[in-house]
Amino acid sequence: VSAADDEDFVAYVTGRLPVLRRVATQLAGDAHRGDDLVQQAITRLFVHWRRGPRTENLDAYVYKILTRVFLDERRLRWASVKLGAAPADLEPVAGSVNPVTEVDDRMLLREALATLPPRQRAILVLRFLVDRPVDEVADILRIAPGTVKSQTHDGLAALRRLLGNGDTAATNSGVNP
């Protein structure tokens, strides 16, 4: 890898760092774990940097790496558990969600997001936080576009239930069929 390649890498990562951190924070559930995901993802990106910039859509490539890092970590539960998880971390949080009116919406939503299965969470984050189209999300997660749509619907419905909006809000608004 040439010095010019290194400069390209630094320029690209520096420019994309804010949005990568936002995505990773929502995937991981907090900013510090999110930063760890980003650190791992950009390390993998650098290993393959000569290949990365030549892909058609570099952003999609990076989101794919980031999502894979996240899902791999989730699969390796023993590893994530042992990294100093406090007892409360092992507890399901669905029952601890408070009414929307009592706490900050974002905090509540983050808590609700954390209760979703990892893949469903990744779909919602990629669709609504960084506006990735259905086909691209399908490619990132190696699933069918139809699965992305149905998982988007199911994920939003689950969030609405958790946020206490009930069935009245469980419409298809926000879902791009």
Added chain:
Amino acid sequence: VSDILNQFREEELPMSTVDVSRAMQTGRRRRRTMTIIAAAATVTVLVAGAVAGSALLSKRSALPPADPSCGSPAPARPSMPTWEHFDPLVYEIDASGVQGYRATVTSTATNWQTLGLVNASGNRTVELNIYSCAGSARSMADDSAPANPTEGEPADPVHGAQAYWLPPNQSASHVALAWQWAPGAWAILTSGGVESSPPAAELRSIAAQVAQQLRFGAGTPVTSPFSVPMPDGTYPAMTLRMVAHVEGQQPRGGFFFGFEALGTAAPPHYSGYVPYLWVNASQLQTIDQLPAGATPYPENLGFPAYRSDLRSEGRDSDLLLVYDWFGFGVEIEPRGMTGTRDEKLSYAADTFRSMTVYSGADKDMSVWGNPIAP
């Protein structure tokens, strides 16, 4: 909901701990080592079966000959002449002398053992990883390459061995102390806090204190809530036992049992490792957590059973999930097997049918027993 998700675009995040130059350094090192690791793995497989040892050890493959410079256990045990490797079914860390902390996670493998501790208020954690002589010690700051503890800042000796403070991890929420717990075998103890920037001096004090209170060579058999016959063509590669303590509630636990294929080298470190076959039972896994998209398992296994497609996670196998099994949720993933997804799932179902729970295991962890069925 999507409007609220939108708000995350404007959310202010704490100061970034992402280090681009570190990513480049690690990436360069990883590029260099990828070829070396591939070659080394091939060589290791070629010397399979070269080691004599206990009956269990002899079932394994790919263990290289013992290094004569590797420290001997104390007290000596015939089944474990040196610490060249661990027996994954024997726990060697003795934390009974550690004050004010309780274990949440213990893990064993051929080349590492782990202990996770948390204090009573839940705001301080300690993680200890000890490695065999053949293990490759890793630091939390960068687990992609072997740690070089001797390049760290010298610390007070631990049990008479020179110790070192390793460079801080990315989020600066941990400190790490390394020393050789036996000649040629490293221990890395990480002390952390749940807040974003816990005081480093306090963490160092905790690390040094806990390190002195630990003892090694415990020789305690690993116990599990279930037993399972040794799957053909495999050897026990790792175990993980976790316990969730919730105030006012009975502790709940889980046991993860990983098998590796005969002929495959035992991994030298935990980073990125997933066994050939996972068999897990946990009281923390309930049907409420059924993964989205999971479908009912077509055969009657006697308990609510599902299959979850893992292809989206890069796996060519499904996860078999069984709930309400004597108070446990069971997960089985035959990740490394050859065959179609249906064949692998059928194998997972056969494995489930062969599992036996220890009576009362969901109420009392003291009744847990040998994870390998006789």
